[in-house]
Amino acid sequence: MPALSHSYHYAFSSGLTEVGRPHLTLATSNADQRPHFFEGRLLQPRLASELLTAVHLIVGSRFFLPANSLAKILRLADPVVTCGEGALRFEGFSGCCSTYIRADFLPDAYDGDILGKGTTNVDFNAPMRAALARVRDSEGMDLSVGADGVTINSVTESKVELPLRWLRGMLEVQSYQAGMRLRYTMNGMEALRFLRALPRNANGRTPLWIVAGPTGLRVTAQPSPDGVRMTDSSRLRVLETLVPKAKSVALYADEAQQSSAWVLDFGPARLTLALSAETWRGFSGEGQSLRALLRASGSTALSSVRAQLNWQAALDPAAIATALALPAGEVADALRVLGATGLVGFDVAAGSYFHRVLPFDLALVDDLNPRLAAARELLEQQAVRIINNDPIEAQVGEHRVREVAQEMQCTCPWFAKYQGARGPCKHVLAVEATR
16 A cells, blocks of 8 residues: 655653643644644633544544455554644544544634644644543643643654555545535534434445434435435444534535535534545545646646635635636635645635645655546647537547536546546546646
8 A cells, every 4th residue: 555654753742731720731743843833721621622532533543444454554643733813723534534523623712822823743642532531621721732842852753654545535525525515404412313313233335315304314225315425324423422512513515425524513612524425435536626636737826826825714715816816716726726735624614725734745745646647648648639619529548528418428437437426537637628
């Protein structure tokens, strides 16, 4: 399995000091720079500890185990923290690439100061996680993200092999969330009743549809165009202890029924849990941003939009388009490309991108988008022959690409297998690049 070597450098181990008022100190990676992002007090410490624990549980989980990984379970990334413009965000990805989670602490969730802006890994070790379970609101809790004045002598370093499939999923999930729309909303107790009614022994590959019933949401094995498709309901169990405390719970999904997201709103904090359509597929290789990547090739809009990034908690595409005198479509493409390159994330509840930089050396990865590289090779070989322009019809090598009901279809095995559900094939991409 292709992998990227990644090193964690922690100047100390994260921990919870319980003498006096509890003080949670989260160690940030890159000890040489000793980033110190936040110092303050959490106003709802018990809730905060539960949200951080939920992030850890997903990061440490695998809901599907590929056959080639039976002999060796790879340790994946520690959670990623982003500090900027008043928000603290902790995000992570399951080892199987099928489940993404992010806990957002908004300004009303803490009393303190954002001391720095940036993104890095944070150390989540076993003793610290055990201590989080003992946190109580009555005792309060201070929080430090990073620390000043630590000595480099105490640095702990560990190297991990991050599968490229995991990296592709971490990038691709942003594009999926950008295409979601709100399907259902409910209060915490309604969500809890739904979660408790989910089948506990369902086959992880058996699709279920979440639909509205007379007494709230329910699941059915009958496909429903108005429902939300889901497999392996065990991925939702991490929400059971949290939904009773939520002010509201919202369920989002994309039109193609390929992904969904649950957002728990606690007022000053939010938790987002995004699920891929299948655990065995995950979010990797889905190709939702390939069109934008191809359109942005050589575009001046991409560099102009990138220059606007300054750790904003919410990026306004309309304002960026006005400021840069660019078409709104080009700005939307640029943001999608920036998401696919790790420079922005997407907040489905706010409906906007936010600036962050994933702390992995993605410059070393040359095959995150093999279909895009293959499409460019076809263009270089002048393999695309346009037969008709309206509707589009083209010959690409031995395969025929046609526009049918405003959707592109191809005779290649990739399209025959996935019917466009996992993004365009290389032949469709090459044809679209010529239009």
